[in-house]
Amino acid sequence: MNQTANQASAVALGRKSLGQRMKDNWQLYALLLIPVVLTVVYKYIPMYGIQIAFRDFRASQGYLGSEWVWFKWFERFFTAPTFGRMIKNTILLSLYGLLWSFPIPIILSLCINQLRFNRYKRVVQTVLYAPHFISTMVICGMLRIFLSPSGGLINLLFGTSIDFLTQSSAFRTIYIASGIWQDAGWGCIIYLATLSNVDTSLYEAAKVDGASVFQRIMNVDVPALLPMAILNLIMSAGSLMNVGFEKVWLLQTDLNKATSDVIAVYVYQQGIENAKYSYSTAVGLFNTAINLILLFVVNKIASKTSDVDFV
Amino acid sequence: MSEVLIKNLKKVYDGGVTAVHDVNLHIADKEFIVLVGPSGCGKSTTLRMVAGLEEISGGELYIDGKLCNDVEPKDRDIAMVFQSYALYPHMTVYDNMAFALKLKKVPKDEIDKKVREVAEILDITQYLERKPKALSGGQRQRVAIGRAMVRDPKVFLMDEPLSNLDAKLRNQMRAEIIKLRQRINTTFMYVTHDQTEAMTLGDRIVIMKDGFVNQIGTPEEVFDKPVNLFVAGFIGMPVMNFFDGCKLLKEGDTYYAQIRNAKFKLDEFQQKALKQNGQQPCDIVAGIRPQHISVGSGELEATIEVNEMLGSEVNLHARSDKDEVVMVIPTVDLKTDVSMGAKVKFTTQPRLIQLFDKATGNNLVWYDKESADACAPVCKNYSF
Incomplete structure (x- = not known):
């Protein structure tokens, strides 16, 4: 009876049932199937393995055969002598990274958007994008050469012979500055696309209103970029604890560990090098849980301070 | 100021x-x-x-x-x-x-x-x-x-x-x-x-x-007083009717507009304007606004194709030879059969006929060359 009533109301509202819609648009649903299957296979099924964070996993006994140890690995991580340092390094590296790398693509896109000669604009964009396509491995190799105490570009420029990679105080600057150089150009693509959609009559209205170039940027461009910037901020906050393992690991030396020891490298060392699968899974899970909390907190703050709510 | x-x-x-x-x-x-x-x-x-x-x-x-x-x-x-x-x-x-x-x-x-x-x-x-x-x-x-x-x-x-x-x-x-x-x-x-x-x-x-x-x-x-065909066609709703293949005739000192087989003796001000311009007989496009047509009698004939009743007036879309003619007739003035397919006679007052030079498209009465040459075209201001 209820079903009939629902169907009748759906028909009255001109809506079709899900089954009917799927039947009508089966080609689109068939296309959707591919990403859904990939997500389930690669993102959801592996979550079954999370349970080893709460077990003393032994490959010979399998997932279900391994003994339950509940929070033993978490406790061990929290009481590890390097725990404080790793958390601090991870958070600081992420926060500083966010602080510097987040606004630069925005500023860059605002500047590029002001360029009036299209050919020059395209050249600037291409030059800025190019470093993004260099692999992390090569970037780190280049950094080692640039920063080398014997004939490195930086030392040549400053007339010094400092081995920057052995200075723990220089690690964060090297990591963040190279990250900006590599990704700022790429990061501004999305902002440039947003700016290209701004109604040109807004600039003209501002011109007639008497706004200077800077005032036009502040009153037309920046508000237009704000939703996208907030979305990017939320996404970045969601991976605040995910400091890229590869780059840190490649730039790490024994002498800069005081600032380069981060959770991601620790998970790799414990899991792959020391084969402590349960322990590294627990550390990774902790990392993810913090990221998830941060994601919701930042979204909540963003939605309260602006009209934008994405999560 | x-x-x-x-x-x-x-x-x-x-x-x-x-x-x-x-x-x-x-x-x-x-x-x-x-x-x-x-x-x-x-x-x-x-x-x-x-x-x-x-x-x-x-x-x-x-x-x-x-x-x-x-x-x-x-x-x-x-x-x-x-x-x-x-x-x-x-x-x-x-x-x-x-x-x-x-x-x-x-x-x-x-x-x-x-x-x-x-x-x-x-x-x-x-x-x-x-x-x-x-x-x-x-x-x-x-x-x-x-x-x-x-x-x-x-x-x-x-x-x-x-x-x-x-x-x-x-x-x-x-x-x-x-x-x-x-x-x-x-x-x-x-x-x-x-x-x-x-x-x-x-x-x-x-x-x-x-x-x-x-x-x-x-x-x-x-x-x-549209100065050319474009202005005449652009201003006014429905659009002005244009009759191609018409002639401006001159018999003695008198000008006539010939539309199809009908010959209209032009109004006094048109006569004076054409004389002042030294206008010679020529091929013209005649323009008549739909509101300036009356049906029931007249020298011209058309077949009604569409009849749009708008309450206070009726829009008639008719065909007269090759030309499509639109007529806007106040309902109170309608005393003839205007159903689809009906043949109607129609006419207009000669003073309401716009005369456009077929070659240039300019209005033979209102086009003012001097102002047009000065790139500020206005209609001619006659002082008869």
Whole structure:
């Protein structure tokens, strides 16, 4: 009876049932199937393995055969002598990274958007994008050469012979500055696309209103970029604890560990090098849980301070 | 005083495309002038050059006696209302209206007084704290007008401000603009492609095509005295009927228009005008407005194809030889069978026939070569 009533109301509202819609648009649903299957296979099924964070996993006994140890690995991580340092390094590296790398693509896109000669604009964009396509491995190799105490570009420029990679105080600057150089150009693509959609009559209205170039940027461009910037901020906050393992690991030396020891490298060392699968899974899970909390907190703050709510 | 003087204004784009050719126009203080024409005719470009949003390629622009060719838009003392409203989406209605005054560093209490005063006039006081996205199209348009009004500009520029509104709202806003114009009494320059808007709003209308001004005149002039075929076809709804293959005849001193087999002796003023012009007999296109046709008797014949009853009047679409003829007949005057397929006789008064030179398309009576050569074409002003 209820079903009939629902169907009748759906028909009255001109809506079709899900089954009917799927039947009508089966080609689109068939296309959707591919990403859904990939997500389930690669993102959801592996979550079954999370349970080893709460077990003393032994490959010979399998997932279900391994003994339950509940929070033993978490406790061990929290009481590890390097725990404080790793958390601090991870958070600081992420926060500083966010602080510097987040606004630069925005500023860059605002500047590029002001360029009036299209050919020059395209050249600037291409030059800025190019470093993004260099692999992390090569970037780190280049950094080692640039920063080398014997004939490195930086030392040549400053007339010094400092081995920057052995200075723990220089690690964060090297990591963040190279990250900006590599990704700022790429990061501004999305902002440039947003700016290209701004109604040109807004600039003209501002011109007639008497706004200077800077005032036009502040009153037309920046508000237009704000939703996208907030979305990017939320996404970045969601991976605040995910400091890229590869780059840190490649730039790490024994002498800069005081600032380069981060959770991601620790998970790799414990899991792959020391084969402590349960322990590294627990550390990774902790990392993810913090990221998830941060994601919701930042979204909540963003939605309260602006009209934008994405999560 | 806030008059606008445009002398030989020209716009040539980088690719060599000329969008506006030698426009000459004098807009008097407190005059409401409407630029009208089809898409791509150069009307918006002309307006944007006056606003300072387009560089002037040639000619001179004076606002209030000051040469403004290279003056920044903010220093021209103009305000502009855009087709897309161009309201800053992140600002409230109040902030949108106050923005220009804030940039001018006007004291806060003065801004507040001005904004509230204008909001009161436009009946948008209740929306001052809302953002544009929370307003309807009509309300947004009022805000856009309000934003221009708070500046007390010398010249009010409007670029198709009603185009984004539906038909009902457009009629309503048109009436609002007429009322507004009476209240603020400043110089207006208004661009539209809608001839109804042009006819109802303008003191004078500038009709443009392909970057050229075709005629400048009052609504009555452009309707009754079109200088060429384009103006005659563009102004008026339904469009003027054109009869091809007609002739201007001269028998002795008397001129006649021959349409099909019917011969109309032209009116006295037409006779005088043609004589004054030394007009020789020639092939013409005759134009008759649908409202100027009467059915039931006459020298011409047509077959009714479509009959549109509109209540007070009936629109008849008929075929007369090769030409399609539209007739607008008041229902009270309808005494003949106008059902589909019926054959009707029709005629008009000779003084209402427009005579266009087949070769040039110019009106043999109203075209004024002197003003056209000066790129400010108006209809001929006879003093018989």
